[in-house]
Amino acid sequence: MKRILATVLAFCAMTFPAALSFDLELSPYKPVRVLSGKLKSVGSDTLLREMELWAEGFKAIYPGVEIEIEGKGSNTAPPALLSGESQLAxxxxxxxPDEIAAFEAKRGYRPTGVLVAVDALAIYVHKDNPVHCLTLEQLDRIFAENPKSAGGKSAHVWGDLGATGPWAAKPITLFGRNTLSGTNKFFKQNVLGGGDFKEAVQQQAGSEAVVKAVAAEQGAIGYSGIGYKTDGVRAVPVAASAGKPCYDTSFESAYTRKYPLARGLYVYLLKDPKSPLDTLSGEFVKYILSRDGQTQAKKGGYYPITRNIREHELTRLGLLAFAE
Known part of the structure; x- marks a missing residue:
């Protein structure tokens, strides 16, 4: 499957150099007359809150629809979709590539992923932590069992990252997601270069749990979606490398990919390219990508898609003509 986020964001960055130029004027959802049935969603914990908000809004329009949602981690999504346990992943x-190959071997076609929102994977520290920026190399030194940066020198106290005064000797306490999590895999690939995490990383079953753990301990650091930010933590700006500018987790930084850990959030579907998407799944996707659904995305703390992305995704699914 094409790297949807990279393709779309690169296009947006070239076409719209300023945040205010992004076209966020989406069309509202147009309900159909009657809709009933049952959908099941299995997958990401990062998207759990969003799926619940989208399901709530959708069921308010269609009381006859049932939507069951399970959010234990992205790694649970491909098997559930492959087996037919869920229609939404x-x-x-x-x-x-391995997950796609397994799906194609059984189904005879590739899974369809829809970009439904944009996230800046945040590096959270306690609200009192004075660190003002971290590089990807420093994050590697913090979290990796065998850092690839700085000659393999690991960071164990905040002084290893330049902190002074009382913070210099304060131990770094590590929190992260468990191995069922797509966030875990994303961080491992994009920060650790595929390397292993330190055994000291305290794995949490959910995104919210990571943020709560960091808020409860001054020397803590963890990673989680920007939608889970609370007053007890700070999202530290990140630089791609030493000497490069630090960028925060803002909408503009995420969409222009200046923030190094920007990522897409997806819902995968069972869609045979030779056949239309089933009506119930299609209407739910149209709702997610509408003004109504993207208002819920913002409510959940993530960044909404642009009009260009919406039209791109609906066109791929053969739904654009029915959504305007």
Whole structure:
């Protein structure tokens, strides 16, 4: 499958150099007359809150629709979709080549991933932590069992990252997601270069749990979606490398990919390219990509898609003509 986020964001960055130029004027959802049935969603914890908000809004329009949602991690999404247990497979990463190959071997076609929102994977520290920026190399030194940066020198106290005064000797306490998580895999690939995490990383079952753990301990650091930010933590700006500018987790930084850990959030579907998408799944996707659904995305703390992305995704699914 094409690297949807990279393709779309690169296009947007070239076409719209300023945040205010992004066209966020989406069309509202147009309900059909009657709709009933049952959908099941299995997958991302990062998207759990969003799926619940989207399901709530959709069921308010169609009381006869049932939507069951399970959010234990992105790694649970491909098997559930492959087996037919679910029609919806939310993921905080794209499927791997192995996952796509297994799906195609059984189904005879590739899974269809829809970009439904944009996230800046945040590096959270306690609200009192004075660190003002971290590089990807420093994050590698913090989290990796065998860092590829700085000659393999690991960071164990905040002084290793330049902190002074009382913070210099303060130990770094590590929190992260478990191995079912797409966020875990994304961080491992994009920060650790595929290397292993330190055994000291305390794995959490959910995104919210990571943020709560960091908020409860001054020396803590963890990673989680920007939608889970609370007053007890700070999202530290990140630089691609030493000497490069630091960028925050803002909408503009994420969409222009200046923030190094920007990523797409996806819902994968069972769609045979030779056949139309089933009506119930199609209407739910149209709702997600509408003004109504993207208002819920913002409510959940993520960044909404642009009009160009919406039209691109609906066109791929053969739904654009029915959504305007």
């Amino acid at each position: 939310p993921m905080s990463r794209q499927m791997t």
